[in-house]
Amino acid sequence: NTPFCYWWGPTNTHRSWERGSGKALWGLEPDDLKGRLPGFLPDVHDIREDVADSLGECQAVDAGLGVLIQRLEEIGELDNTLIVVSGDHGIPGFPRGKCNLYDIGCEVTLAARWPNNIPAGRTVEDFVNLMDLAPTFLEAAGADIPDTMTGKSLLPVLKSDQSGLVDPDRTFVITGRERHVGTAREGQLPYPQRAIRTADFLYIHNFAPDRWPMGDPQGLDDLHAEAPSAEDLTGKTFIAYPDMDASPTKSYMILHRAEQDVQELFEIGFGKRPQEELYDLRVDPHYMNNIAADPEYDPIRKELSTTLMQILREQSDPRLVESPCRFEHAPYAGPVED
Structure with missing residues (x-):
């Protein structure tokens, strides 16, 4: 019954990955992406394959997360655990991706699960920053949030039953x-x-x-x-x-x-x-x-x-x-x- 905090940091989606692995391991056909790449990438097989391989690594992360969720279920703690999935930067090895301030370089997943606390099945459009996670975890644990933290807890947004824009003050984000x-x-x-x-x-x-x-x-x-x-x-x-x-x-x-x-x-x-x-x-x-x-x-x-x-x-x-x-x-x- 001891509270715990576990940080899982998979490196799958970081370079490098095996060329052709998206198709070989995950059945992702590169040329199914024809016409679906962002406009700043040449729509050719080599680049479609690179994107497919990246998506395969995303699926590998999903599979790893599934193992963790299964273990929490086995020990009876799944519904008593706040799970947050996010990342630190966008896709690497692509123009405008990682190390840039365009969306593909900054925008990352943010998904949260905490039954009886976070209403499920919602898509929220509020702008958030990774710095918001630390005060979120502190508030969820009932701890004080230091005045020196510039991030803002997401718990009110997460606990809301609304979709779309929940907090009217979260209409933009600053990156650097x-x-x-x-x-x-x-x-x-x-x-x-x-x-x-x-x-x-x-x-x-x-x-x-x-x-x-x-x-x-x-x-x-x-x-x-x-x-x-x-x-x-x-x-x-x-x-x-x-x-x-x-x-x-x-x-x-x-x-x-x-x-x-x-x-x-x-x-x-x-x-x-x-x-x-x-x-x-x-x-x-x-x-x-x-x-x-x-x-x-x-x-x-x-x-x-x-x-x-x-x-x-x-x-x-x-x-x-x-x-x-x-x-x-x-x-x-x-x-x-x-």
């Missing part, structure tokens, strides 16, 4: 990025970004648009430069654009980057980005058309930018309140000093 691979750029510099996502819009502020968002290209920004082999691009992350995990998709897009059908998508995924990005997700769900400079959307851009910067200042984000910013210097960036 500084550094992923330390050596991705010369001088070990970060790629600082902050973003605000609402139901209809995604606004991103890139603080250093002169830098390469996916890491230094090692000459591959020249569309006609000789590229490493497909094998190396598939297996060696640091060979070029190190902030994107090595993968068949990364390999395909680099090797075919000069082709007419791939060139624009390569630039979207690997090229430099302007200081501001704005996407109307109602008409552009794959965030392909940056409308930050469109006069029609200027009021929206200003509103989202103002809200984002105000919250960052309230939270004392070093990018806004420090000059020079600590993230540009050791120990966060640059060579480590003796």
Whole structure:
């Protein structure tokens, strides 16, 4: 009868995974995905297979979760246990995925089960952040939530019997990025970004648009430069654009980057980005058309930018309140000093 907390951290959905495993192990036919990939990915077999393999790893996680649920049932604790399933970032090894502030890089599963406490069968549209989980668990356990926590407990949302938007204050989420691979750029510099996502819009502020968002290209920004082999691009992350995990998709897009059908998508995924990005997700769900400079959307851009910067200042984000910013210097960036 002793209370317990168990953290399960499967790495299945992290690179690398066996090529062709989605079909071999889970019966996922890659070409069934034809016409279903996001618009920023070339719709070719190699990339469909990569996506199918990723989905297979998701099913492997589901299977592992099933083992844990079965064990809880065997010991009579299933209905007395709060189960929360989530993740820390989006799909790796794909343009705009992990290490980006677009939906495919940030959006993760959040599912919760706690019979007699959480009404089942609902889909909730409130915006939440991983930081919200810690105060949620503390409140569920009857413990005090420290004042220093900036996350907000999800328990009122979870215990509600409503679907859709439950908490009227949860209409947006703030995301940010500084550094992923330390050596991705010369001088070990970060790629600082902050973003605000609402139901209809995604606004991103890139603080250093002169830098390469996916890491230094090692000459591959020249569309006609000789590229490493497909094998190396598939297996060696640091060979070029190190902030994107090595993968068949990364390999395909680099090797075919000069082709007419791939060139624009390569630039979207690997090229430099302007200081501001704005996407109307109602008409552009794959965030392909940056409308930050469109006069029609200027009021929206200003509103989202103002809200984002105000919250960052309230939270004392070093990018806004420090000059020079600590993230540009050791120990966060640059060579480590003796």
